[in-house]
Amino acid sequence: MARLSKKSRQEALHMLLAESPFYTDEELAEHFRVSIQTIRLDRLELGIPEVRERIKNVAQQNHGEVKSLPIEEVVGELVDLQLDHSAISLLDITEEHIFSRTHVARGHHIFAQANSLAVAVIDAAVVLTAAARIRYVRPVRLGERLVAKAVVRETQGEQSKVRVETRVQDELVFSGTFRVYRMPDFDAHASGKQEDI
Known part of the structure; x- marks a missing residue:
């Protein structure tokens, strides 16, 4: 997978987590070939909580x-x-x-x-x-x-x-x-x- 621009990466990140919310930051960093810190910053900018919170939110719905x-x-x-x-x-x-x-x-x-x-x-x-x-x-x-x-x-x-x-x-x-x-x-x-x- 070629490195994406920040905008493209954030769009892809948003779509990926909407479909499958339980990826860890480490797994996302490996997937997008960026640092964990970059993924954390992307999540913050997009207003996406960390994996524990995402799992908790989905679990509460069920x-x-x-x-x-x-x-x-x-x-x-x-x-x-x-x-x-x-x-x-x-x-x-x-x-x-x-x-x-x-x-x-x-x-x-x-x-x-x-x-x-x-x-x-x-x-x-x-x-x-x-x-x-x-x-x-x-x-x-x-x-x-x-x-x-x-x-x-x-x-x-x-x-x-x-x-x-x-x-x-x-x-x-x-x-x-x-x-x-x-x-x-x-x-x-x-x-x-x-x-x-």
Whole structure:
């Protein structure tokens, strides 16, 4: 990619972040072949907040839409949700997610992000995972950001097949196909849940 003029770069930056708001300044600097400081100045001039604020704004727009589980039970930050169609979440791998000796993420965190997203994308009050076929493609390391995308592939009756692919930047690191079941007449009281007194 040839170096752009400041005006062209800022226009391209604005369009890129409107389409995909979770690029970091470091990733943007690499993409546009400029310094991180230049990207920060561009963002300031354009009135675009830093990545944490952008993610928070997008996540807040999706909080009211999830039906199948409380938003705090979705592993990662939900940044896009179209019920019964697709969803995207982000998970930054921190010290709490890794093996201390290797700095490699524990697999259950990667699975949990994908599984909770497969449940969250379904338009029903109660959704359970019936089966999962998963594949870990490569180890995920401390400091990497996981971008998981769930797509509902098919629905037959109360069951749906949801495909989830998790990437670090553009590299596939995990994939899974989840068969989830909608429980249409679920009674929380019959399941043993007790009322708060």
